Amino acid sequence: MIKPRETSPEIKINLVNDTLWELSEQSPKNFSLILFYRGKHCPICKKQLEELQKKLSKFIERGVNVIAISTDTEDVAKATYNEWDIADIPLGYGLSIEEARDWGLFVSKGIKDSEPEYFTEPGLFLLAPDQTIYWESIQSMPFGRPSFNDLLGGIDYILKEDYPARGEA
Template sequence: MIKPREKAPELSIKLVNDTTWKLSEQSPENFTLILFYRGKHCPVCQKQLEQLQKSLPKFTERGVNVIAISTDTEEIAKATHNEWAIDDIPLGYGLSIDEARKWGLFISSGIKQEPEFFAEPGLFLLTADSIVYWESIQSMPFGRPEFRDVLGGIDYILKADYPARGEA
């Protein structure tokens, strides 16, 4: 598990637009928000990512770069991008189970129409120099942070110069 105030693991992930996103190359004004989602099989993920799409301008206004990542294959991730209303979200795929574990994500074995193994949801807010500031990790598809709450938190953090918490 990564604690707040620790350097995030390096992350290099392929995107559905046939480019590669690297954490070490990010230079946000304030933060990078990494949203790990379960995959195309998850209707809760679709709702969450479509809400993120609607909230994207508000994150951009606050100097936050956003990416959503799953363990899905390229084919499935491209179908996700085409079928869900998430046109402006950089969508990464192919996160390995080992990489997901480095981030402290819970791993599930599939049931019904799910992949054999996949990562459960996680939200990470990283400083401009890739230090973990805020993390929210779920073991289930339910109970994810609402983006209005995350945005409100970012507003407070920036206004009050509030430090990362949870490192002790």
């Protein structure tokens, strides 16, 4: 488990637009938001990412860079990008199970033909510009994800009050 105020693992991930995204190359004004999602097989992920698309400008206004990442293959991730309403979200694919575990994500074994053999359960990380963990939410199930309105409200409070990362003790 990575605690708040600790440096996150480095991540280099291919995007569906045929570029490479590297965490260490990011220079957000305030935060990087990394959303780990289960994959194309998950209808709740589709709903969550499409909601993120609708609120993306609100994150950008607050100086937050956003990326969504899964363990899906390139072909599956590109199909996800084309079929879901997520045109402006950088979409990464090919996260390894080992990398997922480095982030403290829960890993599930597929139980349906439509699911990959192994995939991550949801995780949301808000990172400070120095790549330290500021806020994390990790689920062992697809249900009960934080709302983006709550996250945006939290970011507003954090920025207004210069509120420190908590949970490090």
